[in-house]
Amino acid sequence: MQFSLLQVFLLLLITFSFTRVYLRAREGRVEQGAVIFWILIWGGAIFIVLFPNFTTILANKIGVGRGADAVLYFALITLFYMVFRTNVALENLKQDLTELVRQLALQDDQKSQDESKVSRSRK
Amino acid sequence: MKVLVIVPAYNEAGVIAGVVAGIRKVKGINLVLVVDDGSSDRTGELAEKAGARVLRHTLNRGLGGAIGTGLAYAKNYKFDVAVTIDADGQHDPRDIRRVIGPIVENKADVVIGTRTKYAHEVPLDRRVMIKVSNWLTYLLFGFRTNDSLSGFRAFSRKALDNIHIKTQRMEVSNELFSQIKRNRLKYSEVPISVSYTEYSRSKGQTNMNALNVLTKLLLRLAR
Numbered sequence: 264m265q266f267s268l269l270q271v272f273l274l275l276l277i278t279f280s281f282t283r284v285y286l287r288a289r290e291g292r293v294e295q296g297a298v299i300f301w302i303l304i305w306g307g308a309i310f311i312v313l314f315p316n317f318t319t320i321l322a323n324k325i326g327v328g329r330g331a332d333a334v335l336y337f338a339l340i341t342l343f344y345m346v347f348r349t350n351v352a353l354e355n356l357k358q359d360l361t362e363l364v365r366q367l368a369l370q371d372d373q374k375s376q377d378e379s380k381v382s383r384s385r386k
Numbered sequence: 387m388k389v390l391v392i393v394p395a396y397n398e399a400g401v402i403a404g405v406v407a408g409i410r411k412v413k414g415i416n417l418v419l420v421v422d423d424g425s426s427d428r429t430g431e432l433a434e435k436a437g438a439r440v441l442r443h444t445l446n447r448g449l450g451g452a453i454g455t456g457l458a459y460a461k462n463y464k465f466d467v468a469v470t471i472d473a474d475g476q477h478d479p480r481d482i483r484r485v486i487g488p489i490v491e492n493k494a495d496v497v498i499g500t501r502t503k504y505a506h507e508v509p510l511d512r513r514v515m516i517k518v519s520n521w522l523t524y525l526l527f528g529f530r531t532n533d534s535l536s537g538f539r540a541f542s543r544k545a546l547d548n549i550h551i552k553t554q555r556m557e558v559s560n561e562l563f564s565q566i567k568r569n570r571l572k573y574s575e576v577p578i579s580v581s582y583t584e585y586s587r588s589k590g591q592t593n594m595n596a597l598n599v600l601t602k603l604l605l606r607l608a609r
Contacts, residue, residue: 364424365447365455367444369458
């Protein structure tokens with residue numbers, strides 16, 4: 264099998280991405296589900312780079328026409344979905360932050376009430 | 387009946403003392419609680435001097451965050467009624483008695499003070515925004531209200547136990563209605579008067595962030 268320059272470049276890029284997933288997973292910074300997701304994405308990308316004709320077969324099956332178009336559509340949909348998930352994750356993070364700030368405010372109030380009770384009882 | 391008045395405030399040093407003093411004049415209120423939402427001015431200090439208890443957010447978390455903290459306080463200390471009122475001075479504290487009326491009479495769990503009866507007091511752009519928001523509340527949550535953006539609200543003990551606010555900023559006004567519906571709380575509306583000043587118009591819900599509110603609500607629904 265002879266590789267074109269683009270294929271070599273893409274394979275290097277994907278290999279680099281794979282190492283990132285592996286390293287972050289080893290550090291425990293990526294959840295198991297996310298690791299599987301990225302393995303599937305990058306594994307699929309390697310398969311497409313190695314067998315580009317497969318995309319044409321797939322495109323004909325789903326009625327898109329060109330293989331490159333099918334890949335582009337798939338990539339766009341995946342990207343949109345990931346942006347959505349990131350947004351939701353960010354919102355969840357903000358909610359957690361608000362809850363933390365809330366609990367701190369309530370605890371500080373409780374502490375100051377306790378302190379004032381103690382100082383009153385000393386008098 | 388233990389009544390708590392919650393005033394969510396962010397950088398309201400110019401008016402907060404007057405607002406707290408006005409609320410304290412109303413009979414039957416046990417405590418005025420100012421939730422200082424990470425103000426960079428002397429809001430908290432001035433509110434305390436005026437006789438309010440102050441809870442301080444170390445970071446600004448928005449209107450929803452501040453109201454949520456106030457409601458959590460009301461729940462923790464077993465208040466029978468909690469009222470939220472804007473810190474910018476647009477509400478008349480004398481309306482508090484009327485807004486809590488349906489809860490005292492056991493006719494409602496959540497009461498909203500609506501500005502519709504005195505619509506002539508509300509600037510046109512605000513009236514349009516209220517209409518759009520009411521429509522949005524109906525579309526997203528299937529709840530009909532005459533003033534989904536009102537900051538003047540009262541909650542019974544039952545409502546305090548059941549409502550858990552998730553949104554953090556201005557979209558809290560709409561979210562409350564979804565919680566009222568989901569928890570099957572009794573709902574009532576009471577007309578209130580408002581006084582719009584240059585100051586109060588520069589605060590709170592601006593026309594520009596309406597789109598942002600819509601995006602946040604859609605994101606919440608779609609998750």
